[in-house]
Amino acid sequence: MEACRKEIAKSRMEMEKLKGGGSGPAAIDKRDLLVQTLNYFENKEQDDEPSATDEELDTLKDMINSVKESIESRLHDLETLIAEQREKMDTIFDTPTMKENPYELRATFHHDGKSGTGHYWAYIWVEPSEENLLEDIPTEGGWFKFCDAIVTAATEQEIMDDPVPPFSLMYVNASLPKFSKEQLYACIPDELKDFVNKDNELLRQEIHNHDHPPPVLQGDGSLISTSDEDVVFTEKAGSVQLDPSFADDDVSVGTAVGAAAEQHPLAATATTTADHTNGEPYNYSFNGQAFSKLKDRVTDKIWKVSSYPSDDSRFIKSFEDFLARSQNQLILEHLYLLYSSEEPDSSNELVIDETKAREDKELQGIWQEYDAYLSIASMITQALSCFIKKDFASALQHLMDSKRVEASWKTQMMLDMDTSTVYSGLETLTFNNIVEKYGKECLKILNNAAFTKASNPSYRTRGLEDALRIAHQAQTIIGPDNITEDPVYQSLGSLWLSFTDHASTESDLSDRQVDLLNNLIMAYLEGQVGGSSVAHSRSQSPILDDSSDDEDGLEANYHQALWQKYKQVCSESEQLLSTLEK
Incomplete structure (x- = not known):
């Protein structure tokens, strides 16, 4: 299928050249040019100019006619070739092996193509045995258009006539057995039904208690x-x-x-x-x-840490601040009540006995989240350390790893309803600003290095492989939802769109290099990497080595060294970044 498309595209390009497609002087049809030449010499012959004999003019006209016929013959051959390739594409699945398992179209998904969330709608086939979607929808099966909160009946012709082509199609194996909704419900275990019913009843009771609180x-x-x-x-x-x-x-x-x-x-x-x-x-x-004093202290602390940046070093330094950011007032009261003492030289500051607090079963959940957060902070610290050393490839890999681990951490919290509800404020903690800020700088530096390498014939293949890997990394760092509008991402792709102009080696590219360059350009144009044999590392960053700061390996000293190191590398990285941007 892909080979047919490439052959058609190649034939069309050749036809455009022969027909003079485009703009400028080259846009004149070659056949028209030959006809005008013939007319010119015929007019000269009529004027009886002695500059050329009749025999010479006849020879020239025969030659021009021959070239014109050759062009027309080639155009006819190309049109035939395109028709053959189209027929081949239309019948590529018309074989016995491709008809063993019939599939039926059951949904089409559409998007208006605008940036951001855009506008989505879908056409979905509803089986006749399914219950009504809405009271005003008939029970017969058929196509329905789902657009925001509106569901309307549709016909197959309306789907085909939709001006926006679908970005995704869903097919269902027609040989699969079909069941009614009642039959599917009957497959649900009674224990699960009882659990859901009881859980719903508890939720209704919780809502009632919330709306009707007892008197104080x-x-x-x-x-x-x-x-x-x-x-x-x-x-x-x-x-x-x-x-x-x-x-x-x-x-x-x-x-x-x-x-x-x-x-x-x-x-x-x-x-x-x-x-x-x-x-x-x-x-x-x-x-x-x-x-009331305890309550006021808890409220003040939660309000204070809410103003900290989402990647502030104080969250790494202090379990107390981390817990306060979670916005769980009750657990923070518990921590203060059982594990706090006043500073000797201060009448207001508290010292938290974290060693004893770790042994409290009531705090085990938040301690686990804190340890997960520290591991991500360690990866960020390692990434910035590499950035300071100008090891941009390692820094970029560490940043990608940290973003992936943070996303996994957030997902696990979201799926754990107890954790996401009790510690809802943890969702606001993120290192994404650091990842994007320094990741983009690494991408620009590495992309320029790959371009320089690819411009050298001896290192061209390696440079194109590096560039394709960087395109994949750019999509991870910037995010698929932002790449269409991100200026850094656009500048990375623009550099490679002009590669053949700068290198002046389009004809010297090997088949492997042509494939790499095509995949690279398509990656930036379409926002996805495909057809690449370049391996992308998914290894995690090594654990931060704090042996010089903590020879005894004590946990408290490790945390202290981590937040200090994190704060230090953030400052040094900012200084280096300002130098690189000049």
Whole structure:
């Protein structure tokens, strides 16, 4: 099929040259030029000019007529060749082996071709046995047009007459058995049906509770919040042994870590009611003033980190900041209550005991996300380290790896409904700005190097292979949704569109080099890489080596070295980038 298309395109180009297609002096039809030449000499013959004999003029006219007939014969042969290739394409599937499994068209997908999200619509075949899509749609099967929120009946002719050709077609094996919706429903296990029904009922109850919250109760200086999160938080803190040494509400303080109350300034103040029979406390509730202080600190922290850039080094440095960015107020209260202490020289700053916090089962989920985030930060750090050393190929590979790993991390969080709901703010953390910023610079440098290499006949094949790999990497770094409008991507492709003009070696290209150049140009014109034998590395970046900063291998020191190294390479990379752009 592809060979037929190439043959047709080649024949059309030759016909255009013979017919003088295009613009300028070369646009004159060669046959018209010969006819005008004949007319010129015939007029001279009539004028009886003695410059040439009749025999010489007849010879010249015979020669011109012969060339004209040769051109017309060649045009006829080319037209016949095109017709044969078209017939071959039309019958290429008309063989017994291609008719063993019949397929039926069941959907066509269309796009208006505009940038960005654009406008999509589809024609879909609806089986007669399926239920109505809408009440006003008849039950008979047939074609329907799905355009935004509107569904209308359509005919096969309307599909064929749609001015926008489909970008994708969907076929269904006609030999597959057909089932009604009732038959398909009957295949669903009863256990799964019960699970879905119960889950729907829980969701309806959750929505009802959200829309009809219980009243807030207040009395005797204590504040009892009745929201779901605060009730859970109160229950957790209330289950911890509190110090009953003081009975006065204004001065009695209980702490979640027992005797070490002085080390936990945010431990909840509690009112204590004592059973005078045995002297043991039997009821605790948070004192409004201390609990409000804890709430205010959590709110301030979450608001503060929300203004940090999405790739700020403070998220790498501090688990506290990372947790605050997740916007989970309850878990941050839990961290402060159980694992915080005040700085000796400060009345407001806190120190988090991350070693003990890691052992808390309530925090295991967010710790796993934090470790995943640190691994991505390590890859970014390694990429920028290579960029500083001007090892642009390695830097680009590390940036691609980090983007892929970050996308995988985000996808896993999205698929885990519990994580995506409880830690929704983590979605805002991303290194994509760094990846795109330095990735584009690497692409420009490597693309120019590949062009220089390809301009040298001795290294031309290697240069074209490098360029095709760079085109693939550019689509990964910039993103398929942005390449049509991205000026860097367009400049990369423009350089290769002018390759034959600069190199002046179009006729010297080998078949392998012609294929590489065609694939390269098509990659930039169509936004996809196809037909390439160039292997693209998918290896991950090596783990950041912090042995010089952390000889003992302690985890806390590793994190500290990582955020410091990250901050340092960001600064140095910015300086180098400003130099390269000048």
